[in-house]
Amino acid sequence: NAGVTQTPKFQVLKTGQSMTLQCAQDMNHEYMSWYRQDPGMGLRLIHYSVGAGITDQGEVPNGYNVSRSTTEDFPLRLLSAAPSQTSVYFCASTRGRSKKNNSPLHFGNGTRLTVT
Amino acid sequence: AQTVTQSQPEMSVQEAETVTLSCTYDTSESDYYLFWYKQPPSRQMILVIRQEAYKQQNATENRFSVNFQKAAKSFSLKISDSQLGDAAMYFCAYRSARDDKIIFGKGTRLHILP
Numbered sequence: 702n703a704g705v706t707q708t709p710k711f712q713v714l715k716t717g718q719s720m721t722l723q724c725a726q727d728m729n730h731e732y733m734s735w736y737r738q739d740p741g742m743g744l745r746l747i748h749y750s751v752g753a754g755i756t757d758q759g760e761v762p763n764g765y766n767v768s769r770s771t772t773e774d775f776p777l778r779l780l781s782a783a784p785s786q787t788s789v790y791f792c793a794s795t796r797g798r799s800k801k802n803n804s805p806l807h808f809g810n811g812t813r814l815t816v817t
Numbered sequence: 818a819q820t821v822t823q824s825q826p827e828m829s830v831q832e833a834e835t836v837t838l839s840c841t842y843d844t845s846e847s848d849y850y851l852f853w854y855k856q857p858p859s860r861q862m863i864l865v866i867r868q869e870a871y872k873q874q875n876a877t878e879n880r881f882s883v884n885f886q887k888a889a890k891s892f893s894l895k896i897s898d899s900q901l902g903d904a905a906m907y908f909c910a911y912r913s914a915r916d917d918k919i920i921f922g923k924g925t926r927l928h929i930l931p
Contacts, residue, residue: 732919734919736921742923743823743908743921743922744908744921745921746919746920749917749918749919751916757916757918759920760920789860791862793862793919803850803852803867803868803869803912805852805854805864805867806852806854806862806910806919808861810861811860
């Protein structure tokens with residue numbers, strides 16, 4: 702199994718540009734989520750989804766959009782990039798509420814995004 | 818809203834010694850799940866240990882154990898016989914049983930001194 706596949710690994714954007722970070726998992730996980738990791742701030746939840754067609758905001762949702770049209774995919778969209786969005790982004794998935802909720806998160810390898 | 822607090826940004830421990838990393842959380846829920854994750858320099862996130870809130874018995878995984886105090890909302894991680902490979906960022910995480918949301922603390926960077 703590939704697990705959680707996250708692309709791209711690196712990206713440089715100019716302020717105002719848009720882009721989509723892709724995330725796909727092949728484990729049939731209901732729960733998927735996006736985090737950003739900044740020095741001294743830990744991992745902060747951006748958006749999450751408990752199943753296809755369902756999304757919800759996390760701790761820092763502003764400036765980001767998500768959709769969940771299939772169980773496998775959970776793309777993160779930056780509509781108008783800002784320097785404050787320079788960060789490392791992680792996609793993660795796990796079993797949902799109907800399964801054992803002590804299941805661990807499976808993480809992608811991260812995307813390092815720089816906005817100039 | 819739930820919060821997770823890790824009050825120690827950095828800690829150091831001598832190799833073979835024992836170290837405890839602290840984690841407190843705030844929630845109004847009675848049912849939830851707690852985790853400790855390790856992030857080495859490779860940036861890969863690795864599950865260390867997990868605990869269900871309804872279980873009174875503290876979880877143990879080899880050299881790793883937790884001290885779960887539900888009333889105090891505390892979930893500390895004890896690493897025994899520290900090894901050089903334990904050097905990493907450690908994150909405490911909370912999973913709500915109500916809305917499934919998973920949030921993390923800011924992390925503790927652990928240094929192992931040879």
